[in-house]
Amino acid sequence: MPYIFNEDIIREIRESNDIVDVISEYVTLKRTGSNFVGLCPFHNEKTPSFSVSPSKQMYHCFGCGEGGDAISFIMKYANLDFVEALKLLANRANIVLDEKEANVDSKTEREKEIILNINRETARYFFDNLLDDNNALKYLYNRGINKKTIKAYGIGYAKNSWDGVLSFLLKKGYSEEQIEKAGLVIKHSDGNRYYDRFRGRVMFPIIDTRGRVIGFGGRTIADAQPKYLNSPDTPVFSKGNNLYGLNTAKKYSRNRIILVEGYMDVVSLYQNGINYSVASLGTALTANQSKLLKRYSNDIYICYDSDNAGLNAASRALDIMKEEKINAKVIFLPDGKDPDDFIKENGSNRFEHFLNNSLNYLDFKILFYKKRYNLNTLEGKIDFTKEISNMLKQIESPIELDAYINKVSLETNISIDAIREEIREKQRGQTNSAIKDKYINTNYRNTNKYNILPVKYNLEPGHLMAEKNLLNFLIKDKKIFDHIKDRFRPDDFLEQVYRRAAEIIFDIYNNEEEIHQDEITIHFEGEELEKLKEVINLESDFGEDEKIKAVEDYIKKINYYELKIRKNDIKEQIADIQNNKARIKGDVEKLIRELCLELIEIDKELKLHQ
Structure with missing residues (x-):
C-alpha cells in the first residue's frame, strides 16, 4: 500500500525543520537584511543569487528559477521523491513515522474536522453574544478596546449560563460527546449531565496560521476564579504548540x-x-x-x-x-x-x-541577577559575579568580552583582573579551583542553591522523598501552593528536575486555579520526564488537616538538609582559606572568624530542626 501522508503530519514536519537550518547543512549562507543568500547548488555561479527567506520558509534562485520549501529543496538536492524527503526531514526533527502513521486515519481526520466546525460555530456564537451584552461590551470599552479591534480578533462573550453553548451546539446537530471532545463542556460528576466550561467570560478565539479556530481563552469580567481559563488540549489544539x-x-x-x-x-x-x-x-x-x-x-x-x-x-x-x-x-x-x-x-x-x-541576552541577565542578588553585600557581589562570569565565558569576541568585564567590574567594584581570571577558570572547567583572591574565590555564606547541587552532594533518601511528596501535593492541590507560596520558592527544591517543575507550577497557579499534567510534562523528556511522572503518580490518602501537617514536615526536612549542606560548604571553605593563606588578599583571620560565626548560627538552627 503506498504511503499517503495527511496534511497535519506534513505541516508538523515543515514546522519542525527551519528552512535556514536545513539548507545551511548543504549550502553556505550569509545573512543579508532579513534573508540569507548563497551560491545556488542547482547551477554554476560565482555571484550569489540563491535567497532563503526565514519568514516565508521558502527559497528562490534568481539565476535558474528554482524555488520552494524545505521539502522541495531536499527532493531536488538529494534527488529524492516526496516520501523519501519527508522521511529524511522527519528523522532530522526526531519525528517517528511508520506505515500506520503515514496512512490517513479517516476516523481521526473526520473527528478533527467536526471539532474545527464546532469551534467556528462557537466563535460566531460568542461574538454575537458580545454585541448583545452591554456589560461585556462596557468591560472591553473600559479597557480601551474599540469595535474595530474586537472584530479583528473575533472577541466574544460566553453568557453566564450553565448550558448556553451546549444548547446552541445541540441545536446545530452536534452530540454532547463531540462538544465535550472540543473542550467546550464538562461532564458532571453524576455522569449524566454536561455544563458549559466557559461562563460569564470575555472570550478570545485562538486561531492558527491557517485561519482555523482551534481553541479559546476566557477572561472573567467579574471576580470569578480563575481569572483566565483556557481550552484543554484537544485533537486540534495543544497549548504548548x-x-x-x-x-x-x-x-x-x-x-x-x-x-x-x-x-x-x-x-x-x-x-x-x-x-x-x-x-x-x-x-x-x-x-x-x-x-x-x-x-x-x-x-x-x-x-x-x-x-x-x-x-x-x-x-x-x-x-x-x-x-x-x-x-x-x-x-x-x-x-x-x-x-x-x-x-x-x-x-x-x-x-x-x-x-x-x-536588552540583549547578556544585558538582561546582568539586570536580572542584579535584582536577584544584593550588590550592597559582599556575598551578593560574589554570587552575582560568578553567575555573570559563567555566561561571559561563552563570548568569542575579545572586544565584546572586554566591554562586559568592565561593566561587571563597575557594578561590583571587583577588579577587572579578578573577573577575567574567574572567566578563564570557568573556560578551563575549573570552577572549584584554589582560592585566588578574597572577592572572587572565597564564596562564604553562599546561599546560591544552583551552585550547591547536584555537583557536590547526593540527596539523602528522606530529603528526596520530602521533595517528591511536596511537589506531588503542589501539582494536585492549589491550596498547598497558597499555603506555602510566601515562604517556600521553586529554588528551595534542591533536585534540579523538581525545581524546574516547581517554577512552571508557580507560574501556572499565578494565573489559573488548576493544573493539567500535560502543562508540566510538555517541558520534559527522557529520564527527566520519567522522574517527573514518578512524582505525579504518587498517591496519598491524607485528609485536609493531615496534608497541611505533612507539608510542614516536608518543608522542615528540606530546610534541615539545606542547613547541613551549608555547614559542610563553609567547613570546606575554611580549610581552603587556611591552605591558601599566602594567596589571599585582605584580613584572612577576619574572614575565618566570620565563617566560624556562621557555623555557630547554623548549628543552632540545626538543633531547632531536630
Missing part, C-alpha cells in the same frame, strides 16, 4: 514579533498600533513555541510584566530561545507594568522607545 495572535502578527510583523504573556496585552498593543505581538497560552514558553516563532521572524522581543514573576519568566524564555538559536531581546518596562497597562497610560511612542532600547 500554538501562540495567541500569530495569525494576525504574521501579516504585519515586518520581520519582528513581540512575545507577551496575556490576551489583553496582545489586543491592547494592537489597539495602539503595535500589531505584531503574540502570547503563550497560559503556560511558560515551550521549545515548540520558540520554533514556531523562529519560522515567522528573525527578531523576537520578550515583553512580560516587569515584576519579579515576569522577570523570572522572561529569563527562562530567553534561555529556551537561546537553545533554539534565537537571539531574542527583552523589552523592560518601568514600575512593574505589564504591556497592557503601560501602553494605555503612555501610548505607542513611549512603548517603542523601550522597544528600541531593549
